[in-house]
Amino acid sequence: MMRPFLRRVWRSGRSYYGANLAVNGALAVIIALSAAFLIPLIRPENIRGIPPGMSPQLAYERAVAVVVLTLSLASSIGASATAAMVAGGSIQADIRNGVYEMLLGNGVELAQIARGLLAASLSAAAALYLAALAAIGAVVALEAPAAMPVMPAAALAMLASVVSGAVLIVFIGLTKPELFKMATGVGATKNVAYTISLAPGVALLFSMLPFFGGLDLGGAVAVAVALSSAALALSAVLAVATPRVANREKLVSQAE
Amino acid sequence: MLALDVSAGYRGRTVVEVSASVPPGVTALVGPNGSGKTTLLRAVAGAIPARRRVEVDGRPLGPRDVAYLPHGGLDPNARVGDELEFYWEVLGAERRDYAVDLLDLKELMGRKVGELSRGQARRAELAVVLALRRRVYLLDEPLEGLDVQYRGAVLGELRRLGEYVIFTTHDPSAVEAAAGWLLALRGGRLAYSGPPSGLKGRVAIRARKGGEVVTVETDRPEEKVEELRSLGYSVEEVRSTAVEELMR
Numbered sequence: 001m002m003r004p005f006l007r008r009v010w011r012s013g014r015s016y017y018g019a020n021l022a023v024n025g026a027l028a029v030i031i032a033l034s035a036a037f038l039i040p041l042i043r044p045e046n047i048r049g050i051p052p053g054m055s056p057q058l059a060y061e062r063a064v065a066v067v068v069l070t071l072s073l074a075s076s077i078g079a080s081a082t083a084a085m086v087a088g089g090s091i092q093a094d095i096r097n098g099v100y101e102m103l104l105g106n107g108v109e110l111a112q113i114a115r116g117l118l119a120a121s122l123s124a125a126a127a128l129y130l131a132a133l134a135a136i137g138a139v140v141a142l143e144a145p146a147a148m149p150v151m152p153a154a155a156l157a158m159l160a161s162v163v164s165g166a167v168l169i170v171f172i173g174l175t176k177p178e179l180f181k182m183a184t185g186v187g188a189t190k191n192v193a194y195t196i197s198l199a200p201g202v203a204l205l206f207s208m209l210p211f212f213g214g215l216d217l218g219g220a221v222a223v224a225v226a227l228s229s230a231a232l233a234l235s236a237v238l239a240v241a242t243p244r245v246a247n248r249e250k251l252v253s254q255a256e
Numbered sequence: 257m258l259a260l261d262v263s264a265g266y267r268g269r270t271v272v273e274v275s276a277s278v279p280p281g282v283t284a285l286v287g288p289n290g291s292g293k294t295t296l297l298r299a300v301a302g303a304i305p306a307r308r309r310v311e312v313d314g315r316p317l318g319p320r321d322v323a324y325l326p327h328g329g330l331d332p333n334a335r336v337g338d339e340l341e342f343y344w345e346v347l348g349a350e351r352r353d354y355a356v357d358l359l360d361l362k363e364l365m366g367r368k369v370g371e372l373s374r375g376q377a378r379r380a381e382l383a384v385v386l387a388l389r390r391r392v393y394l395l396d397e398p399l400e401g402l403d404v405q406y407r408g409a410v411l412g413e414l415r416r417l418g419e420y421v422i423f424t425t426h427d428p429s430a431v432e433a434a435a436g437w438l439l440a441l442r443g444g445r446l447a448y449s450g451p452p453s454g455l456k457g458r459v460a461i462r463a464r465k466g467g468e469v470v471t472v473e474t475d476r477p478e479e480k481v482e483e484l485r486s487l488g489y490s491v492e493e494v495r496s497t498a499v500e501e502l503m504r
């Protein structure tokens with residue numbers, strides 16, 4: 001049951017949002033590569049406000065590590081948006097084209113659809129996560145090997161950002177598909193579903209900002225690990241809940 | 257007998273409420289636009305949440321006993337072959353070649369759904385469902401957009417599809433050609449359930465005198481035919497308009 005959904009999601013997500021996928025993918029690569037330009041700009045002599053008792057070398061290593069952590073999260077948001085678009089684009093198209101009505105009316109259970117879509121969405125998340133992690137990992141290994149110890153925490157935070165986006169987009173798609181509609185605000189137009197799916201990654205990214213000033217790497221890693229674990233646990237709960245709370249009526253009647 | 261006891265709607269508003277029994281064979285489901293035909297089929301098929309009791313000979317119908325043809329269902333950006341393969345794999349189609357041959361789909365397999373005419377796309381949608389082997393077939397306007405050749409082929413196959421076939425139509429001739437039983441809805445309620453021949457109602461008589469052709473509607477056909485003949489008309493056609501009335 002999983003395989004047909006995997007093929008379908010990758011095919012239809014690509015055909016509906018090909019241009020957006022290319023832009024998002026390019027954005028993720030650019031963010032990852034920008035680390036290659038940013039990291040050499042950080043030098044021990046450039047660091048101001050070193051806490052008393054901390055050597056300039058240690059301050060430098062911590063500054064680089066916090067930058068790596070932050071850039072990793074920024075890169076993962078690009079990967080998360082791309083993965084969400086693969087799954088979300090497919091869900092949107094299938095609702096509009098009456099695919100779920102055909103499936104549900106011919107005896108396919110909502111839970112089977114949800115499982116298939118979650119697997120497909122997570123496959124997109126896994127592929128893009130590995131690509132983003134490889135890009136960041138390569139840059140850090142080449143340019144800032146001293147920051148390598150922070151990579152496990154960065155990898156966990158990136159995973160949380162991408163997985164929560166992938167699960168959230170399926171949850172929204174099957175429970176509140178009306179959120180795929182565009183919303184206009186003051187000077188902005190946004191697709192609410194995709195915006196929500198990126199929220200955990202953005203929250204993780206912003207949680208790193210307070211640590212730039214104090215060079216508190218231990219605090220940054222602790223917060224990143226705690227928030228990432230919470231996001232992953234919440235994603236697991238949502239993944240289990242999705243088949244139970246998916247809205248059969250909306251999946252069928254939204255097409256009209 | 258197929259027993260239906262269904263109440264369904266959207267956003268908490270009841271659209272259709274029907275209790276009916278249908279004998280084996282082909283049943284036409286008719287009614288004006290908005291009478292609840294599509295909602296009834298969706299509810300019976302289990303596509304939407306509903307208060308629903310559907311039984312065959314007193315036994316509840318399982319989800320894999322029903323084949324359901326909605327409007328649409330194919331992605332216009334996908335190839336016909338990919339779409340059919342997806343559905344057939346997920347739904348467990350058992351007679352793919354039969355559906356492809358009946359609907360003459362071989363040449364269309366490599367084409368994108370969005371490039372097809374409405375009739376060609378309908379043939380592809382029909383193939384999804386006709387490839388399934390199920391007890392009950394629920395077909396929402398299966399003839400929509402089909403040309404004469406495929407319309408005839410589909411109508412001819414309805415009796416052979418499964419034990420129970422219910423199809424909706426706005427075409428009285430399709431009812432006449434295929435249906436042994438008729439369900440008519442009006443305002444979400446059952447207006448008629450019985451054989452088409454059991455409908456008593458008005459009849460349309462077409463008669464000619466020289467170059468003059470008249471069509472008269474009456475509920476006393478014998479008297480009207482006699483009257484027209486006495487006036488020198490030759491009667492060309494007498495047809496029931498009862499089914500048409502149920503569709504209006």
